[in-house]
Amino acid sequence: MHNRCMIDPRLITLRVFARCGTVGATAELTGFSPSAVSAQLRELQRVLGMQLLTKDGRGVRLTATGRFLVAGSDALIAQWESLRAAALEAGDQVQSNFGLGGFSTAAAQLLAPLAATLRSTRPLLKVQVLEAEPARCFDLLVAERIDLAVVVAMQSDVHSDAHVEDDPRFEQTVLLDDPLDVIIPSDHPLASRETVTLDELASEPWITEAAGSTYHSLFTAAFTAVGATPRIAHEAVEWETLIAFVGAGLGVGLLPRLAPLHGAENVVRMRITGRGKPSRRIVAAVRRGSIASPLIQESLGILQVRADRILTARPDDDR
Amino acid sequence: MHNRCMIDPRLITLRVFARCGTVGATAELTGFSPSAVSAQLRELQRVLGMQLLTKDGRGVRLTATGRFLVAGSDALIAQWESLRAAALEAGDQVQSNFGLGGFSTAAAQLLAPLAATLRSTRPLLKVQVLEAEPARCFDLLVAERIDLAVVVAMQSDVHSDAHVEDDPRFEQTVLLDDPLDVIIPSDHPLASRETVTLDELASEPWITEAAGSTYHSLFTAAFTAVGATPRIAHEAVEWETLIAFVGAGLGVGLLPRLAPLHGAENVVRMRITGRGKPSRRIVAAVRRGSIASPLIQESLGILQVRADRILTARPDDDR
DNA sequence: ATAACAGTGCACAATAGGTGCATGATCGAT
DNA sequence: ATCGATCATGCACCTATTGTGCACTGTTAT
Numbered sequence: 001m002h003n004r005c006m007i008d009p010r011l012i013t014l015r016v017f018a019r020c021g022t023v024g025a026t027a028e029l030t031g032f033s034p035s036a037v038s039a040q041l042r043e044l045q046r047v048l049g050m051q052l053l054t055k056d057g058r059g060v061r062l063t064a065t066g067r068f069l070v071a072g073s074d075a076l077i078a079q080w081e082s083l084r085a086a087a088l089e090a091g092d093q094v095q096s097n098f099g100l101g102g103f104s105t106a107a108a109q110l111l112a113p114l115a116a117t118l119r120s121t122r123p124l125l126k127v128q129v130l131e132a133e134p135a136r137c138f139d140l141l142v143a144e145r146i147d148l149a150v151v152v153a154m155q156s157d158v159h160s161d162a163h164v165e166d167d168p169r170f171e172q173t174v175l176l177d178d179p180l181d182v183i184i185p186s187d188h189p190l191a192s193r194e195t196v197t198l199d200e201l202a203s204e205p206w207i208t209e210a211a212g213s214t215y216h217s218l219f220t221a222a223f224t225a226v227g228a229t230p231r232i233a234h235e236a237v238e239w240e241t242l243i244a245f246v247g248a249g250l251g252v253g254l255l256p257r258l259a260p261l262h263g264a265e266n267v268v269r270m271r272i273t274g275r276g277k278p279s280r281r282i283v284a285a286v287r288r289g290s291i292a293s294p295l296i297q298e299s300l301g302i303l304q305v306r307a308d309r310i311l312t313a314r315p316d317d318d319r
Numbered sequence: 320m321h322n323r324c325m326i327d328p329r330l331i332t333l334r335v336f337a338r339c340g341t342v343g344a345t346a347e348l349t350g351f352s353p354s355a356v357s358a359q360l361r362e363l364q365r366v367l368g369m370q371l372l373t374k375d376g377r378g379v380r381l382t383a384t385g386r387f388l389v390a391g392s393d394a395l396i397a398q399w400e401s402l403r404a405a406a407l408e409a410g411d412q413v414q415s416n417f418g419l420g421g422f423s424t425a426a427a428q429l430l431a432p433l434a435a436t437l438r439s440t441r442p443l444l445k446v447q448v449l450e451a452e453p454a455r456c457f458d459l460l461v462a463e464r465i466d467l468a469v470v471v472a473m474q475s476d477v478h479s480d481a482h483v484e485d486d487p488r489f490e491q492t493v494l495l496d497d498p499l500d501v502i503i504p505s506d507h508p509l510a511s512r513e514t515v516t517l518d519e520l521a522s523e524p525w526i527t528e529a530a531g532s533t534y535h536s537l538f539t540a541a542f543t544a545v546g547a548t549p550r551i552a553h554e555a556v557e558w559e560t561l562i563a564f565v566g567a568g569l570g571v572g573l574l575p576r577l578a579p580l581h582g583a584e585n586v587v588r589m590r591i592t593g594r595g596k597p598s599r600r601i602v603a604a605v606r607r608g609s610i611a612s613p614l615i616q617e618s619l620g621i622l623q624v625r626a627d628r629i630l631t632a633r634p635d636d637d638r
Numbered sequence: 639a640t641a642a643c644a645g646t647g648c649a650c651a652a653t654a655g656g657t658g659c660a661t662g663a664t665c666g667a668t
Numbered sequence: 669a670t671c672g673a674t675c676a677t678g679c680a681c682c683t684a685t686t687g688t689g690c691a692c693t694g695t696t697a698t
Contacts, residue, residue: 006395008325023645036687038646043686049415050406058644058695065410072402076325079398083391087369091384096368342676352657357677359655377664377675 005144006080010044011073013037014052016143018070022059029136029143074168074288081289089294094122098295099146101130101137105239105258106150106282109310110175114302125295141287142169148299150175153281171291172283173300176307180218180254180278181269183246183261190270197274198226205233205251207242215280219254222278243267256280258310282307324463325399329363330392332356333371335462337389341378348455349462393487393607400608408613413441417614418465420449420456424558424577425469425601428629429494433621444614460606461488467618469494472600490610491602492619495626498590499537499573499597502565505585516593517545524552524570526561534599538573541597562586575599577629601626 017026027034052066102111137149209215233251236242247266336345346353371385456468528534552570555561561572566585
């Protein structure tokens with residue numbers, strides 16, 4: 001992953017800094033120490049003869065020049081990625097390092113099989129998989145730590161101030177729409193049903209993720225679509241916890257189709273039909289320009305096949 | 320000069336190699352040792368996962384992929400230069416290192432004053448001047464050893480297979496047309512004249528530079544324009560030598576207006592009028608994209624002023 | 639006031655990257 | 669064929685860039 005980029009790593013660091021705003025966070029994201037980041041940025045300014053940073057309180061801030069440079073660097077990076085992809089394609093050759101990133105379920109269900117496939121078909125390719133939250137995945141892409149990320153598409157909701165879909169730094173392709181199923185206790189009156197609608201569930205006590213998380217906004221969006229206001233009884237972070245809560249009869253919850261139940265007791269998984277059928281859109285994101293790379297193309301193909309298989313494995317899926 | 324470029328220096332090395340074809344020459348031009356160049360190129364291939372070179376006899380040759388990459392890198396470099404220039408301009412800041420290159424007379428008459436001016440107006444700017452032949456100047460630009468070169472424009476003659484004027488790697492601006500004067504012995508019948516035409520000189524024994532040199536082709540071009548075939552009696556390399564030859568009565572020669580006689584004995588310098596008036600076009604060349612840089616702009620301005628002053632210093636100039 | 643936090647300078651350490659020389663391989667000349 | 673010249677490359681060694689860990693300063697929040 002590191003240094004296969006022809007762009008000066010210090011400029012990459014600057015870009016990461018532009019994204020997260022503090023030296024410490026930049027250090028964490030790039031894998032350097034804060035001192036190293038500080039030194040890199042100082043050296044960058046010296047070499048370029050530009051003042052890129054100013055002190056701002058106890059932190060530092062980009063100057064106008066710095067912002068300008070970062071903004072312009074998008075196109076530069078994209079052009080390099082494009083060139084590299086074209087050269088690889090033209091020469092029918094393959095890159096030697098490949099970094100993958102994705103959030104938990106994606107990592108397990110999509111990235112792991114992809115990595116396995118690549119490992120067998122391209123023995124000399126070094127694949128590295130990183131599990132990380134969607135937002136962090138984009139950061140890791142910018143930081144050149146990974147080359148491809150599987151994330152849930154931001155619904156360009158109230159929260160996301162910037163539209164990630166047309167970010168000039170990334171290109172995204174839809175892999176699948178992962179429907180959200182409902183998990184209810186086995187002894188619940190609705191447990192024997194084949195499918196259920198959101199309206200029927202509106203009055204149930206709900207278990208969700210903490211407010212502000214990606215899934216929480218998905219959750220509220222689904223219910224506002226049908227005009228209901230569900231009662232949130234409990235909050236969980238891990239799927240495991242949510243399933244356990246439901247199993248204990250504390251309420252019902254939404255679980256992505258991709259997330260496995262693996263033998264959880266006292267709960268049933270049920271399809272949701274009708275209006276406001278919730279789903280999360282899972283997309284693959286790469287740095288702009290790199291999408292033409294043969295390895296990226298092959299990976300996207302493998303992911304697509306895998307995604308389709310996951311969906312068609314449940315023949316009664318009504319998405 | 321070194322490493323103010325955000326593009327990986329190994330890619331720069333590859334570009335230089337693409338230009339000169341051998342590791343040794345690349346080493347000489349970049350200032351590295353041959354081992355270093357070899358190691359750099361090997362590392363580049365490893366990092367990119369591309370085979371860029373193949374053995375070819377006792378040397379190495381670019382593969383198709385390598386040529387592709389080099390060709391595409393032109394645009395990448397240009398974009399970086401452009402971005403840097405724009406950022407410098409936007410932030411009203413100046414770069415800290417500046418490399419100048421030019422051939423002998425240009426270096427003395429144009430670059431030296433420019434360097435002096437910059438040194439006084441920008442005390443903290445490190446200026447480095449390299450004297451080098453025009454062809455080498457372009458190489459040095461590619462190698463990022465210099466940022467601005469003053470060269471005689473290739474007349475896109477028979478010799479130059481590739482048109483340098485529209486090379487995607489460079490941008491050129493005309494500084495001045497340096498007329499060629501004739502140097503004749505003081506005791507020559509024509510020595511008392513104010514001006515002379517090429518026709519009148521056609522039958523003289525001529526002293527030129529070695530065949531194949533830039534000036535030699537200029538020389539022949541001038542005479543073919545008037546339909547004459549001058550007799551070449553002697554060849555010199557340095558202007559000093561040519562002047563000495565003429566002073567010794569061995570023949571007559573052409574000397575650029577820019578080249579000073581400084582007190583040479585037994586010779587007179589004389590304007591040439593009429594058809595086929597020979598001159599060499601002197602241009603400033605920079606890497607494409609960098610022309611918008613404020614420092615480049617200022618330098619071009621200074622050079623232009625200096626060039627105009629040189630021409631107008633001889634008020635009877637009839638160019 | 640005090641604690642927590644952000645960034646930076648410094649001594650030290652690791653390591654990337656350079657040089658110089660020796661080696662192997664190829665071509666052109668005798 | 670043989671020899672020398674030319675090129676590239678591998679290796680041992682070295683240097684100097686670059687990263688780490690820690691201490692220190694300045695700033696904000698409690």
